[in-house]
Amino acid sequence: SQTIHQWPATLVQPVGSPLSLECTVEGTSNPNLYWYRQAAGRGLQLLFYSVGIGQISSEVPQNLSASRPQDRQFILSSKKLLLSDSGFYLCASGLGGKIYFGEGSWLTVV
């Protein structure tokens, strides 16, 4: 198995401010990494996935970006947050066909 560390756990940010959510993975090398967003009462929307360092694929157009500077580090960023960016963000890692999720980060944009 593996452990996903994700932080911060909660944050409240004003509209127009930047964002940085960080995720690190323990227990495996060269994992597939994912960022999902879960809006209140809704499902999990795949935002980005990465198969290796510097390799990022985006699933939906948005003002968010992702980077993978190291093998087991995945970062979700925004230069200017929108109200609609509020939600529960989950970092995940794929191993053996399964997806392991971090504890999540609650983002409220005000």
Added chain:
Amino acid sequence: GQQVMQIPQYQHVQEGEDFTTYCNSSTTLSNIQWYKQRPGGHPVFLIQLVKSGEVKKQKRLTFQFGEAKKNSSLHITATQTTDVGTYFCAGKYWGAGNQFYFGTGTSLTVIP
């Protein structure tokens, strides 16, 4: 992008009643997985189905993959309060790399 539809969105059942959630895809899936998210928590892997028509059981939970590999269901027999949470299916498509596309989830409330 790809989309997996899941119904119902919410389900309230009396403890002891059965519960079923359904997932549908317009495109054939290579495999499908099911996850459970407890209130306030993160999704946790339950099971993976790969073969057409496959049926797997975990105690009171029965998972089924359709013959055409476009739909799946999760059935819970005699629900208990510990079954409370949101159940997600996650589909993987041929040629789509390692992306898993989650359904919208079914939130289950069990009334004691």
